[in-house]
Amino acid sequence: MSLIAQRLTSSALARRVLNSSFAAALTTPHGVDRYVEMIDPLWSSTEIRAEVTEVERKTADSVTLTLRPNSLFNGFKAGQFVKLSVEIDGIRRTRCYSPANSQFRRDGQIELTIKVDPNGLVSPWLLANAKPGMIVQVSQAQGEFFIPLPHPRSILLISGGSGITPVMSMLRTLTERAYIGKVTFLHYSFTEDDVIYRKEIAEIEEKYEGIRIIRAYTNADNGDLQGFFSREHLVAADKHFAEAETFLCGPMPLMDGVRAVFEAEGISDRLHLEQFAAPTRTVATDEATGTLTFGASEVEVENNGQTILEQAEAAGLTPDYGCRIGICNTCVFKKDSGTTRNVLTGEIDSDEDVNIKTCISAPCGDVSIAL
Amino acid sequence: MSTATATKPAVAAAPTSGKKLTPEQIEAFGKELDDLRARIVADLGEKDADYIRDIVAKQKKLELTGRALLWAGWFPPAFVGGVAALSLSKIIDNMEIGHNIMHGQYDFMNDPAYTSKNFDWDNTIHADSWLYTHNYIHHTFTNIYGKDHDAEGYGVMRMSEEQPWHPIWLLNPVFCGLLQTFFQWGTAIQEFETEKVFKGERTLADLKPAFARFKEKALKQALKDYVLFPALSGPGAPFTFAGNALANLTRNLWASSVIWCGHFPEDVEIFTVAETEDESHAEWYYRQIRGSANFTGSKTVDMLSGNLSHQIEHHLFPDIPAYRYKEISVEVKALCEKYGVPYHQDTMVNQLLSVYKKVYKLSLPDSFWTKSK
Numbered sequence: 001m002s003l004i005a006q007r008l009t010s011s012a013l014a015r016r017v018l019n020s021s022f023a024a025a026l027t028t029p030h031g032v033d034r035y036v037e038m039i040d041p042l043w044s045s046t047e048i049r050a051e052v053t054e055v056e057r058k059t060a061d062s063v064t065l066t067l068r069p070n071s072l073f074n075g076f077k078a079g080q081f082v083k084l085s086v087e088i089d090g091i092r093r094t095r096c097y098s099p100a101n102s103q104f105r106r107d108g109q110i111e112l113t114i115k116v117d118p119n120g121l122v123s124p125w126l127l128a129n130a131k132p133g134m135i136v137q138v139s140q141a142q143g144e145f146f147i148p149l150p151h152p153r154s155i156l157l158i159s160g161g162s163g164i165t166p167v168m169s170m171l172r173t174l175t176e177r178a179y180i181g182k183v184t185f186l187h188y189s190f191t192e193d194d195v196i197y198r199k200e201i202a203e204i205e206e207k208y209e210g211i212r213i214i215r216a217y218t219n220a221d222n223g224d225l226q227g228f229f230s231r232e233h234l235v236a237a238d239k240h241f242a243e244a245e246t247f248l249c250g251p252m253p254l255m256d257g258v259r260a261v262f263e264a265e266g267i268s269d270r271l272h273l274e275q276f277a278a279p280t281r282t283v284a285t286d287e288a289t290g291t292l293t294f295g296a297s298e299v300e301v302e303n304n305g306q307t308i309l310e311q312a313e314a315a316g317l318t319p320d321y322g323c324r325i326g327i328c329n330t331c332v333f334k335k336d337s338g339t340t341r342n343v344l345t346g347e348i349d350s351d352e353d354v355n356i357k358t359c360i361s362a363p364c365g366d367v368s369i370a371l
Numbered sequence: 372m373s374t375a376t377a378t379k380p381a382v383a384a385a386p387t388s389g390k391k392l393t394p395e396q397i398e399a400f401g402k403e404l405d406d407l408r409a410r411i412v413a414d415l416g417e418k419d420a421d422y423i424r425d426i427v428a429k430q431k432k433l434e435l436t437g438r439a440l441l442w443a444g445w446f447p448p449a450f451v452g453g454v455a456a457l458s459l460s461k462i463i464d465n466m467e468i469g470h471n472i473m474h475g476q477y478d479f480m481n482d483p484a485y486t487s488k489n490f491d492w493d494n495t496i497h498a499d500s501w502l503y504t505h506n507y508i509h510h511t512f513t514n515i516y517g518k519d520h521d522a523e524g525y526g527v528m529r530m531s532e533e534q535p536w537h538p539i540w541l542l543n544p545v546f547c548g549l550l551q552t553f554f555q556w557g558t559a560i561q562e563f564e565t566e567k568v569f570k571g572e573r574t575l576a577d578l579k580p581a582f583a584r585f586k587e588k589a590l591k592q593a594l595k596d597y598v599l600f601p602a603l604s605g606p607g608a609p610f611t612f613a614g615n616a617l618a619n620l621t622r623n624l625w626a627s628s629v630i631w632c633g634h635f636p637e638d639v640e641i642f643t644v645a646e647t648e649d650e651s652h653a654e655w656y657y658r659q660i661r662g663s664a665n666f667t668g669s670k671t672v673d674m675l676s677g678n679l680s681h682q683i684e685h686h687l688f689p690d691i692p693a694y695r696y697k698e699i700s701v702e703v704k705a706l707c708e709k710y711g712v713p714y715h716q717d718t719m720v721n722q723l724l725s726v727y728k729k730v731y732k733l734s735l736p737d738s739f740w741t742k743s744k
Binding site for chain 2: 038
């Protein structure tokens, strides 16, 4: 039923009819989507929905999802990330993940590998519950972390742990496009068993001569290198690292270590990095800290502990508001990131991409709001 | 704090006026309501998401059924069935879905389709206009005469003695009937507060943004119900037109009746601006209860009224999923009993009779009925 419906709704004619102003006028105010989704859950004219087509658990603490997004998805450049939304206990949760596949994958599907954070919410849930057929939402690809055009002659990829995913995408994209330059890939993991794409990397190593793979293990003495990143590791991986463009993604200590070496060498401009902010688990204190960013207005203020609405007004902004006691919903805006505290109940909210009532929410640390 | 009941003054008060609580009692009462709220909020999840999605799916099916039957509206059974299905669809869309989603009851889901800021309903009132007149003005200043436009009979009825009598109010029952018949249009232009233009308190220029909202939304609604769907019925256009008009009428009568029951019955209190100044959070709760009334009915009536059969619980917790009000009401009622707060509840018929009695009473000068009382 739903497959036939999907065929129907994805035909060019159906799309034209369903997206017409006539269809909009007939279905006002709810819009065509609310009706078409009754027969085709993947359909939307505004939201990128994706069907999970494959679920693989490559290591004990990771889960790899293959997604087939609807036609609204514009593709991605290797290294970019998407925001994945899943509904857990009736609540939509959003997290950022980088596709790990080649950006030229023919069937247009994307592959996300999710490292499980045992203290997290989304990743353990996906490990336990993800199954083919599930419908999720993804955003358009975002981020400036990708290999520029024209491609540099020499590329150095460095990753650690689950930071492998954007780098894996770069590697796969380069090999698929018969890139003729030099590629060196230095990857850090605890042991051999923790390398999420171990098999795939070995295959690439065998197939492409121009690609050099260096495996570094921090908790094992096999592999090509042992221990944490150092300048020696860098030289061992690529003597001519200063001439390469370097792409880096991994946990904070690795990022800091690499950054320090590149700074000391005076070649920071050749280092590109992807930094996923670790999920904030700020404990609320009475002290007001951090920066409050009003994204849409491009205004930043030092958090003074007052409600977001009050701080916005103090900064000269004029957001909509009504009751100012948390009941009328006029002052609701989207929180992009950060932790807020409900000043009435003391409740803490660390979720990203959620709507909050700004009149009764105060920031705890850095908060960015779409206002 | 828990000894509030012990400190209750043992003075016999007139049963209708209800004895006022001390400030300490009000705060203790408010604290208990906050705790109740926190417990419910912590429990929100899949059950609630499933509930609203299920209701939306049912409403969509009713709507499609109604439109399809009216397409064959020249055939009497199809006409009757079509009007019934479309009326139900519009009622559920407005009451259990639109009203409640637009209150932010399902914002916790973070699903853009169920978010108060994004939602709009099958009704001529623009969502933004509603968020202002209803969510903000009415819910914040509930029953404060001079602030809550609803309590002023939407500017077209005399629903309180606070409002001075004028010969025009002899037509109060007529105004009431007209407002109920054209309820969606009445609420669509409520934001204009036209009576204030007549009194010279507002100028026509003040109405510009409100009028733009009205035009945008009402035109689309009218085009759909009175032009496009009739046109699609070809020669059956008059039947579709009539069917849509009847469905809108049914919804208007039902929705206004439900709302009348919520705040207009005779024992519901009206407040003054002065007595509600510098009100605390707990005092706000206290006023919400005294200014609202419930009606009893079956599960179906609860759903069709958007659970505004539990208007008291709705006014305490406007952003908690409404179908939970029934379970919440047990605790609210117990708390009201514990603290001696009046809890207005009766059958729907009795509440409506009480409202109409008031409509007629207030149509006459006050001296008429105060004497006979």
